[in-house]
Amino acid sequence: xxxxxxxxxxxxxxxxxxxxxxxxxxxxxxxxxxxxxxxxxxxxxxxxxxxxxxxxxxxxxxxxxxxxxxxxxxxxxxxxxxxxxxxxxxxxxxxxxxxxxxxxxxxxxxxxxxxxxxxxxxxxxxxxxxxxxxxxxxxxxxxxxxxxxxxxxxxxxxxxxxxxxxxxxxxxxxxxxxxxxxxxxxxxxxxxxxxxxxxxxxxxxxxxxxxxxxxxxxxxxxxxxxxxxxxxxxxxxxxxxxxxxxxxxxxxxxxxxxxxxxxxxxx
Numbered sequence: 001x002x003x004x005x006x007x008x009x010x011x012x013x014x015x016x017x018x019x020x021x022x023x024x025x026x027x028x029x030x031x032x033x034x035x036x037x038x039x040x041x042x043x044x045x046x047x048x049x050x051x052x053x054x055x056x057x058x059x060x061x062x063x064x065x066x067x068x069x070x071x072x073x074x075x076x077x078x079x080x081x082x083x084x085x086x087x088x089x090x091x092x093x094x095x096x097x098x099x100x101x102x103x104x105x106x107x108x109x110x111x112x113x114x115x116x117x118x119x120x121x122x123x124x125x126x127x128x129x130x131x132x133x134x135x136x137x138x139x140x141x142x143x144x145x146x147x148x149x150x151x152x153x154x155x156x157x158x159x160x161x162x163x164x165x166x167x168x169x170x171x172x173x174x175x176x177x178x179x180x181x182x183x184x185x186x187x188x189x190x191x192x193x194x195x196x197x198x199x200x201x202x203x204x205x206x207x208x209x210x211x212x213x214x215x216x217x218x219x220x221x222x223x224x225x226x227x228x229x230x231x232x233x234x235x236x237x238x239x240x241x242x243x244x245x246x247x248x249x250x251x252x253x254x255x256x257x258x259x260x261x262x263x264x265x266x267x
Contacts, residue, residue, distance in 0.1 A: 006216050009064025009114035010161050010196035013233040016118060020261055022138040022151055022236050025254045046153045047203040049212050049219060052082045057217035058094040065098040065196040067115040067159075068213075071129050071237075072097075074157040074200040075213045078242045081156070089130050097129055113209070117161050117198060121235050125262075132239075135255075136262045140234035145224045148211065149204045149238045154249040158201045160213070161233040163192030168226075175223035191230060242248070 053076065058069035072089040079086040096103045098115065101123050105111045121137040123129070140147045140158065150177060151158045169173045201222075203212030209224040243249040 001025070006061050007064045007066065008164060008195040008197040009060070009066040009112075010198040011116040012196065013115045014116045014118045016247070017103070018265055019124045019139045020136065020258070020265075022140050022147060024148050025138060027252055027254050038141050043153060044206045045204070046149070048077050048081070048152070048156050049182065049199045049202040049210065049214075053080060054088070055214050055217045055219070056088060056091065059088065059091040059098070060131050060216055063104070064114040065094060065099065067117055067120045068094050068098045068101070068129075068163070070198045070200045070214075071120065071124060072160050074159060074202075074237060075130055075132060075261050077157045077200065078239055082241055082245055093130060100127075100180075114196065117159065117233055117235055121159075121237070124237065134237045135240045136238040136258045138236040138238065140236060142233060143228045145228055148201065148227065148234060149206065150229075151234075152204055152211070153200050154243070154253045155236045155238060156202070156242050156246065157237065159235045159237065160199055160201055160227070160231060161235075162197050162199070162227075162230045163232045164194040164230060165192070166192060166194045168194065173221040173223060175221075176229060192232075193229045196232075200255070212238060 051116050055073055055076065058065065058072050059070045060066050073093045076088055080087075095104070095106065101120060102113065102115050103111055104113075121134075126135060127133070137149075140151055148158060150158070197215070199213040199215045199220075199222075201211045201213050204210070209226065211222045211224070213220050213222050238255075240255060243253060243255065
């Protein structure tokens, strides 16, 4: 069961007007993920989370390195398909990454301040994490469940930022059980009342309106209504290696246009 004595660590979203948007790089042949029953080829269910993987908490039970841990878990998802013999990241490696990006020092609690996701995505593209760079990263429209599903299908994983409510503590599935108007939410259900958190998405089902995520070393479920209420940012890491190994993704995601846009931004 998920624990309550865990850490979060995602800082508020940081805005950069130059950020590339996922929706701008879908080829015109791409169709949105529909409600079931779906017409082919877009699936109603995608599950990139292979069974038997020991994900590990990567230090996030003790420290606020959830963003770095999410990156480590995302790489594990890709590696399970493209290089299954690659050993999983260790907590020591992920905490070293947290140090490199933020200046975190485990001997100084004041340095455990978390990470903003945009800074992490830029670091991943320019410096690489765990010996691997991403080719690009794209932003999703906040709270857009359909974009999240399509990006998960095409890119293998999405790093999702959430303004977590205290009511999610201890839940096996993050969900909203009753419809309530925002101004009437009790304190424990308010947007961000627990803090900011980052998790990778690696599966979804439109039939059950839920996504499969990894947090604190466990596979959990996140309901669509929870994502739509508490999501405040989401980033799609683009790995050309993974996409080219996925038979459908190159048909729907315009890698050439992404590469051109990245070159224009970084030249």
